[in-house]
Amino acid sequence: MLTLDREESLGALHYDDLNSSIKDTFATIDQFELQAVEQIRLMHDERMYRIAGYKNFSEYCQGELHVYGGYRRINQLLGASKVIVAAGELGPQIKNERQARPLLRLVKEPEKLIAAITLALESNPEPTESDFAAAANIVAPMPRVRKPFHQEPLVPKNQEPLVPKKxxxxxxxxxxxxxxxxxxxxxxxxxxxxxxxxxxxxxxxxxxxxxxxxxxxxxxxxxTYPPEYAEALAALKEQHKLELERLSQELRIGLQAEVSARAEAQVSEQIQSMHFLYKEQKEQNIQLQQRLDEMEGLRNLEIENQQLHQRIQELEHALLERPQQQWGNTMTEWH
CATH class of the missing domain: 2.30.30 (SH3 type barrels.)
Known part of the structure; x- marks a missing residue:
């Protein structure tokens, strides 16, 4: 029973450490992601990408940063930076780009932005993306614009759709x-x-x-397409959407598994280090106890030595007094 309780206790301890490590890892990722924005802003504002031959910032992002999400992702990070700066003292409450996304439309109205962040913090001390979105909709509701129905003219099959230039x-x-x-x-x-x-x-x-x-x-x-084509296109569009969701889910699961594996390895290394430190401390304690025992033995020998020395002095003193007493007794008998 004691063994089972001990295993459950160790399991709970291992879970707590692993869970905390996973959260810390994601928090660190968000922190480094926001820190990278300053370097991105420098590249954008100073147009340093031209040194490498890129004509504009979007071309640079697609050429150099496509594995990190490309131009769209970088723009999202820049938008999050704008929100954090505009929020002033409340900026640190926004932990990542996902939380800043629903607040981006309020950047040009700092008072409403600050009000939305304050409202989200009142509803939840650790607000999530949905909390910020709900607060933003309360402070500045999104207008529902109904687009007027417009009958599009048919375009001949050999003609591409045209958009007015300029x-x-x-x-x-x-x-x-x-x-x-x-x-x-x-x-x-x-x-x-x-x-x-x-x-x-x-x-x-x-x-x-x-x-x-x-x-x-x-x-x-x-x-304009016939109804049967429109239905087929809608089905293909839905199939494409589902496929993207599936791939996104697989990617998310893969990333979570990778982060969990790294966190577990880190925790295992920490536990091994703690075991080593415990063993080393235990050996030091044993050596210290042995040293204390030796010192206690020396102290006892010192006490015994002092007692023997005192006894010797007493005996010497007794020998010095005894002959004088005997001589006195002899003189008394002679008279």
Whole structure:
């Protein structure tokens, strides 16, 4: 029974250490991710990517940082940095980019941004992404814009959809890193659902029509398909979405397993180190106890030595007095 209790106790201790280590690892990843933003901002603001021959920042991101999420991911991190800076003293309450994402649309209104963060902290001392999103919707509700029904004209099969050249557009989706910024369409659309937008800083991005303002979407000519084709396209789109979700889930599980394995190895190493320190301390304690025993034995010998020395002095003193007493007795008898 004692063995079982001890195993359960050790198991609980191992779980607590491993769980804490996993959380610390993810917190460290978030911290380093936000720290990298300063270097990214320097690369962007100083346009240092031109040294390597890149024409713009997006081209640099796709060429050098594609394994880390490319331009879209880097833009998300830059957006999170804007939120943290705009939040002032409350900025440290935002731990990662995911929490900053729903607050990005409030960056240009610092008072509402601070109010949303404060509200999220009141509802939960350790707010999550959903807490920040709910608080942002309370402070600044998202307007529900109903797009007017527009009958798109049929486009001949041999004609590609056209978008007016030099059309000025604005990013209207709060989820987009360039939310609120305007640009110009200077090239033909590569497909029916996206546009190539050139912004003021010279960067050209492929933007979804759903992320643009209503005016452009209403002007865009899109191909009209028969119902059976539309149903087939919808089915393929749904299949593609499910496949992406499956791959994302597998990637997430793989990353979690890798982090868990690293954390478990780290905890195992720490436990071995603790065992070694315990063994070393135990040996030192044994040596110290032996030394104390030796010192106690020496102390006892010293006491015995003092007692013997005192006894010798007493005996010597007794020998000195005894002859005098005998001589005195002899003189008395002679008289």
């Amino acid at each position: 059309a000025k557009v604005t990013i209207s989706s709060p989820e987009h890193p360039r939310y609120g910024e305007s640009g110009v369409i200077e090239a033909s659309a590569p497909n029916n659902s996206q546009q190539i937008v050139t912004f003021g800083d010279g960067e050209r991005l492929l933007v979804n029509n759903t992320d643009l303002d209503v005016a452009l979407v209403s002007q865009s000519n899109q191909r």
